[in-house]
Amino acid sequence: MPKIVPYFPNKLISWYLQNKRELPWRNTANPYHIWLSEIMLQQTRVLQGLPYYLKFVEAYPKVEDLAKAPEDEVLKLWQGLGYYSRARNLHTTAKMVSEEMNGVFPDNHKNLLKLKGVGDYTASAIASICFNKPEAVVDGNVYRVLSRVFGISTPINTSTGQKEFKQLAQQLIDEKQPGTFNQAIMEFGARYCVPQNPDCGNCIFNDNCVAFQQKKVAELPVKIKAKPVKKRFFNYLVILSENERTILQQRMGKGIWHKLYEFPLIETSEEVNLSTLKKLQQFQDFAKKINIETISLFNEKPVVHKLSHQHLNTQFWIVETLEDSENTVPISEIGNYAVPVLIADFVSEFFENY
DNA sequence: AATTCGGGGGT
DNA sequence: ACCCCAGAATT
Numbered sequence: 173m174p175k176i177v178p179y180f181p182n183k184l185i186s187w188y189l190q191n192k193r194e195l196p197w198r199n200t201a202n203p204y205h206i207w208l209s210e211i212m213l214q215q216t217r218v219l220q221g222l223p224y225y226l227k228f229v230e231a232y233p234k235v236e237d238l239a240k241a242p243e244d245e246v247l248k249l250w251q252g253l254g255y256y257s258r259a260r261n262l263h264t265t266a267k268m269v270s271e272e273m274n275g276v277f278p279d280n281h282k283n284l285l286k287l288k289g290v291g292d293y294t295a296s297a298i299a300s301i302c303f304n305k306p307e308a309v310v311d312g313n314v315y316r317v318l319s320r321v322f323g324i325s326t327p328i329n330t331s332t333g334q335k336e337f338k339q340l341a342q343q344l345i346d347e348k349q350p351g352t353f354n355q356a357i358m359e360f361g362a363r364y365c366v367p368q369n370p371d372c373g374n375c376i377f378n379d380n381c382v383a384f385q386q387k388k389v390a391e392l393p394v395k396i397k398a399k400p401v402k403k404r405f406f407n408y409l410v411i412l413s414e415n416e417r418t419i420l421q422q423r424m425g426k427g428i429w430h431k432l433y434e435f436p437l438i439e440t441s442e443e444v445n446l447s448t449l450k451k452l453q454q455f456q457d458f459a460k461k462i463n464i465e466t467i468s469l470f471n472e473k474p475v476v477h478k479l480s481h482q483h484l485n486t487q488f489w490i491v492e493t494l495e496d497s498e499n500t501v502p503i504s505e506i507g508n509y510a511v512p513v514l515i516a517d518f519v520s521e522f523f524e525n526y
Numbered sequence: 527a528a529t530t531c532g533g534g535g536g537t
Numbered sequence: 538a539c540c541c542c543a544g545a546a547t548t
Contacts, residue, residue: 215531215532215533216532216533216534217534217535219534219535220533220534220535252532252533252534253532253533254531254532254533254534255531255532255533256531256532257531258531330527331527366536367536367537368536368537369537399528399529426530427530427531428530428531428532429531429532430531477532477533478532478533479531479532479533480530480531480532480533481529481530481531481532512532512533513532513533513534
């Protein structure tokens with residue numbers, strides 16, 4: 173184990189109190205608010221999550237309000253934040269706390285872990301911030317700070333690495349102010365011990381930082397490379413009926429965007445032209461139900477929507493029809509549905525002057 | 527233990 | 538292009 177610096181927590185907290193950002197979930201110990209913020213900030217930058225937090229607190233002042241909301245409404249408010257299972261689990265947990273726990277969140281790590289969408293990190297965050305329990309959090313910031321200060325080169329995305337860093341964080345935590353310590357080390361990682369080009373020359377820890385002493389700051393933390401991203405090819409059929417209606421479908425299977433809405437989709441193994449598209453069985457099945465008047469490609473070059481693990485090469489096919497088929501919605505009401513950013517961007521571009 | 531879940535921002 | 542972000546659930 174690395175040599176523990178006894179004053180590390182005090183120095184860290186001192187830095188935090190002078191440099192912390194004022195955020196709406198700071199200076200509160202309301203478990204509902206802390207839980208909400210922690211779910212939203214999973215794998216998400218503070219500045220990206222902040223407007224969503226404000227929207228949710230206004231729309232759902234109490235956990236009971238969130239519990240009573242329809243799932244589609246919650247997903248719509250979450251639209252654009254990504255990782256939509258968080259929104260579905262958020263809603264599930266709100267209902268559980270509201271209906272089965274008398275609206276009271278669990279006050280310890282073990283029981284917090286039982287909540288959907290709450291893992292080791294979030295359970296520790298809530299337990300420490302709301303209930304003053306000495307549970308150390310380990311997030312991306314903590315990995316970076318500890319790997320550098322203590323010179324630990326164990327890969328952070330392995331189970332042994334996760335155990336090692338968790339144990340170290342647990343040794344370091346200030347048991348008298350665990351919530352403040354946890355927020356301090358994360359804030360320090362987010363604002364000072366940043367991934368690239370940190371200002372080590374002026375760092376409060378540079379006398380003791382192993383990475384700085386050994387000039388290995390840029391090498392830490394160590395992370396095993398991810399696999400290359402997959403390319404997928406999406407063809408959306410954008411129906412336009414004479415009375416200004418279109419077809420939206422809810423994604424129901426596994427995979428990305430579960431329970432969000434989109435236009436009828438035909439996925440292919442490569443980019444297709446109109447003549448190839450028309451030969452596909454999926455297209456012909458679709459054409460049996462819809463009386464297609466005209467069809468044309470909206471975007472000459474595919475829109476490449478980049479997710480962390482796949483690139484979606486997307487073509488939008490404009491399909492004009494005369495009469496309505498089943499399940500159409502007014503074009504003016506598309507904005508009421510939770511859709512992926514890929515769809516939202518197309519809608520705002522295409523229908524802006526429609 | 528490895529994979530899969532978004533989207534935005536920085537370099 | 539590649540990396541990272543106040544991770545969790547599923548395979």
